[in-house]
Amino acid sequence: GQQLNQSPQSMFIQEGEDVSMNCTSSSIFNTWLWYKQEPGEGPVLLIALYKAGELTSNGRLTAQFGITRKDSFLNISASIPSDVGIYFCAGRKRNGANSKLTFGKGITLSVRP
């Protein structure tokens, strides 16, 4: 099936640092979503992007819908220990009743105090 590429699989940063993650595909997507998953819980939506070039912030998080529509970026500024978790990107290729989300494999973020 269609893949969204997230790498590396794990990232280790120091508290207070900024971190950037990207998500890429060989295909065009019309919607990009970023989710965070903490242990024992389901993914929680962080940011949704609906237009190419869109830049959206949610607190210390900022995400961008790539201008080519084949990628998206998530930035976390001034990281804190509670930012630990798995960050998934997800994309939808088209609108309509049968359009489905494709998920990346996720990036596990660790924050050292």
Next chain:
Amino acid sequence: NAGVTQTPKFRVLKTGQSMTLLCAQDMNHEYMYWYRQDPGMGLRLIHYSVGEGTTAKGEVPDGYNVSRLKKQNFLLGLESAAPSQTSVYFCASSWGTVMWAQHFGDGTRLSIL
């Protein structure tokens, strides 16, 4: 407001046994989804529903059946459980054509021995 609720949270089955996972949402969402999450694989769509009484196959439907008899409930059934179905199962729901973001439950951890 409970959002998306999955029951049970944990279950251990023997190979060949059957069981049903229940997902309930109280947000009046039209769309509901079942995913499985395996280490290093991200989230993979099993089946989904675009409305009451409708179901459709996702990426990995084999060995599973679903039913959507009521709008708020989406059931996932395993008729004859196999060890390969050991996974964490997530249910999600979303609006139809306006809001694309999916809201997830906290998951059901299923082990098949």
